[in-house]
Amino acid sequence: MATIQDIGVSAAINILSAVIFLLAFAFLRLQPINDRVYFPKWYLKGSRQSPSHGGAFVRKFVNLDMRSYLKFLSWMPAALQMPEDELISHAGLDSAVYLRIYLTGLKIFVPITILAFLVLVPVNWTNDTLEGLKVEHSDIDKLSISNIPFGSKRFIAHLTMAYVFTFWTCYVLLREYEIVATMRLRFLASEKRRPDQFTVLVRNIPPDPDESIGELAEHFFLVNHPDHYLTHQVVYNANKLAKLVKEKKKMQNWLDYYQLKYERNTSKRPTVKTGFLGCFGSKMDAVEHCASEIERIEKEEAEEREKIMKDPKLVVPAAFVSFRTRWGAAVCAQTQQTSNPTVWLTEWAPEPRDVYWDNLSIPIVHLTVRRLIIAVAFFFLNFFYVIPIAFVQSLANIEGIEKAVPFLKPIIEMPTIKSFIQGFLPGIALKIFLILLPSILMFMSKVEGLTSVSSLERRSASGRCMHPFY
Numbered sequence: 001m002a003t004i005q006d007i008g009v010s011a012a013i014n015i016l017s018a019v020i021f022l023l024a025f026a027f028l029r030l031q032p033i034n035d036r037v038y039f040p041k042w043y044l045k046g047s048r049q050s051p052s053h054g055g056a057f058v059r060k061f062v063n064l065d066m067r068s069y070l071k072f073l074s075w076m077p078a079a080l081q082m083p084e085d086e087l088i089s090h091a092g093l094d095s096a097v098y099l100r101i102y103l104t105g106l107k108i109f110v111p112i113t114i115l116a117f118l119v120l121v122p123v124n125w126t127n128d129t130l131e132g133l134k135v136e137h138s139d140i141d142k143l144s145i146s147n148i149p150f151g152s153k154r155f156i157a158h159l160t161m162a163y164v165f166t167f168w169t170c171y172v173l174l175r176e177y178e179i180v181a182t183m184r185l186r187f188l189a190s191e192k193r194r195p196d197q198f199t200v201l202v203r204n205i206p207p208d209p210d211e212s213i214g215e216l217a218e219h220f221f222l223v224n225h226p227d228h229y230l231t232h233q234v235v236y237n238a239n240k241l242a243k244l245v246k247e248k249k250k251m252q253n254w255l256d257y258y259q260l261k262y263e264r265n266t267s268k269r270p271t272v273k274t275g276f277l278g279c280f281g282s283k284m285d286a287v288e289h290c291a292s293e294i295e296r297i298e299k300e301e302a303e304e305r306e307k308i309m310k311d312p313k314l315v316v317p318a319a320f321v322s323f324r325t326r327w328g329a330a331v332c333a334q335t336q337q338t339s340n341p342t343v344w345l346t347e348w349a350p351e352p353r354d355v356y357w358d359n360l361s362i363p364i365v366h367l368t369v370r371r372l373i374i375a376v377a378f379f380f381l382n383f384f385y386v387i388p389i390a391f392v393q394s395l396a397n398i399e400g401i402e403k404a405v406p407f408l409k410p411i412i413e414m415p416t417i418k419s420f421i422q423g424f425l426p427g428i429a430l431k432i433f434l435i436l437l438p439s440i441l442m443f444m445s446k447v448e449g450l451t452s453v454s455s456l457e458r459r460s461a462s463g464r465c466m467h468p469f470y
Contacts, residue, residue, distance in 0.1 A: 228328025
């Protein structure tokens with residue numbers, strides 16, 4: 001049974017870990033070699049130059065200015081005091097909302113904590129129910145509702161505080177949601193126009209023996225949306241081409257790296273081994289090797305693109321349809337296009353970099369079956385995930401460990417070790433085991449057939465919030 005000492009040990013370990021990670025972040029953030037990692041937007045805007053250029057060799061990698069280490073946390077109050085409009089332009093809307101999440105937590109829990117200590121702690125502590133029942137308990141248990149006798153009027157205090165806490169939490173969340181919604185609308189209104197704001201994703205286009213998918217999509221929208229239809233782009237099954245593009249991008253990054261390395265030291269040209277994992281094989285000039293590989297990939301890329309355009313079997317029954325106005329795109333995205341609800345399915349098109357291409361060609365019947373399977377799988381995941389978690393938790397307490405390894409009992413019974421096991425080990429064991437949960441939920445979201453990476457992440461996050469053990 002956990003005591004105040006056990007909770008203190010757990011709190012000390014968590015606070016110490018947080019301080020260590022904060023100091024590590026603050027130290028790494030000040031090093032010139034990491035400058036592009038922590039300030040990428042400043043480099044994209046051209047408002048910051050790399051501190052590793054010029055100067056002594058050591059200064060290119062290590063910050064030797066001791067004064068910067070004395071004020072290494074000065075960015076925290078600056079970020080909290082920065083006006084929200086300036087913060088959004090500097091770091092983006094997500095950063096501003098992220099800070100508001102922490103402020104919302106303070107607004108909710110600080111008043112609740114004060115009220116709990118002023119009202120509920122005295123109500124619970126001034127009873128002797130646990131002592132009268134002669135059950136095993138610690139001083140920390142006297143602070144809980146279990147120290148109030150059955151039928152006592154003191155339960156009115158708990159009931160009242162439950163209503164107060166609920167009302168206050170809902171009120172603060174309502175206010176914060178209104179503020180965040182207003183911020184989002186203002187941010188969207190101030191943005192430049194993007195193609196995805198005028199584009200709709202159309203799926204499950206029915207086949208026609210006389211027309212191709214592209215011709216069928218053009219005729220359909222010219223007839224049904226003649227005043228707003230602008231153009232369309234059919235979707236191709238170009239998985240092999242995507243791999244070539246990815247390989248070319250990777251090789252281009254290596255080429256840029258070796259060229260930059262050569263510019264810094266022109267007396268020696270960089271070399272690379274062409275064998276397995278770059279550890280075996282003959283040595284070649286790294287710049288020439290990367291350039292030749294890029295040229296080879298470009299030829300294969302052109303051949304694959306030509307093959308895709310000529311093969312009608314590689315055309316997916318889906319298309320991105322663009323409109324002249326946002327209003328036209330909104331009407332098309334939110335309405336049923338035909339009397340048959342299983343064809344010409346429309347939804348807002350994700351950004352090009354956000355599209356999850358593998359799911360665009362899934363038929364509507366398969367989507368329905370997949371969603372049913374995932375719903376059943378999620379139901380069983382909630383129930384059967386408790387089995388391995390209960391097993392891990394049983395090994396993370398005193399009784400379970402002593403039963404599994406009885407020869408360690410003298411060591412486990414030491415006060416410090418016992419406090420560590422009871423106060424810290426159960427929580428960390430549970431967190432380590434639940435690392436698998438996000439990967440499982442992301443896989444389930446992909447199987448479900450969602451068409452954008454952001455929707456996959458949202459569905460996985462909602463599944464984690466609904467999971468009773470998270």
